[in-house]
Amino acid sequence: MNIELNIRQIRTTIPNGVQMVCVSKYHTKEDITKAYKYGERVFAESRAQELLIKAQTLPKDIEWHFIGHLQSNKVKSVCQWVSMIQSVDSIKLINTINSYADHVIDVLLEVHIANEESKSGFEERQLIDFLATDDWKQLNKIRIRGLMGMATNTNDVNLIRQEFRKLKVLFEQVKKDYFSNNLYFDTLSMGMSDDYQIAIAEGATMVRIGSKIFGNHQ
Ligand SMILES: *Cc1c(COP(=O)(O)O)cnc(C)c1O
Secondary structure (H helix, E strand, O other), rough: OOOOHHHHHHHHOOOOOOEEEOOOOOOOOOHHHHHOOOOOOEEEEEEEEHHHHHHHHOOOOOOEOOOOOOOOOOOHHOOOOOOEEEEEEOOHHHHHHHHHOOOOEEEEEOOOOOOOOOOOOOOOHHOOOHHHHHHHHHOOOEEEEEEOOOOOOOOOOHHHHHHHHHHHHHHHHHHHHHHOOOOOOEEEEEEOOOOOOHHHHHHOOOOOOOOOHHHHOO
């Protein structure tokens, strides 16, 4: 794997205004350091323990995002190291983050858009109901920056496109109905190594790319 070459090639396909997050889960500190030296500063991990080990030893100007399922008992330690949690998939988790965070944490609300049970996230209805309560406005450690979603793992490009399109529509609706006076609600995180170009075409402002940069893990 030539990480520098991979990054260079991927970067030519990502327009200005779309942020690339390097998904470094399962990959070594040496590999992350290569991407760092090549100029990347935003990395994402999906397991708490792995994040803590890497964040404590790698350069402090790395901005870490968390993208995996986050258990309540890991929230406090994860919050110390991340600037954003992209995988907020329940009201309980939002409240837990708010009570443990020592600084304001940017969060994305994860929406279940795939037709796979295994993927997590709010159902659309549940998300709207939560935002309509206004309870979240009292959470002073939480800044809701936008939505995140993962498409179905399939070769059916049309299905993937439809799922991203649906998420974009929801994003615009939520933005209009609940965040119209809020400049921070600006992030639509969708697209991974195999589908990020479709996601960008459908309106992603952030893509999360792992294997296309670092190769497949063992
Ligand atoms: C692993 C992961 C990615 C990156 O997947 P690749 O296919 O390796 O690019 C993106 N988002 C989430 C939530 C992930 O868990």
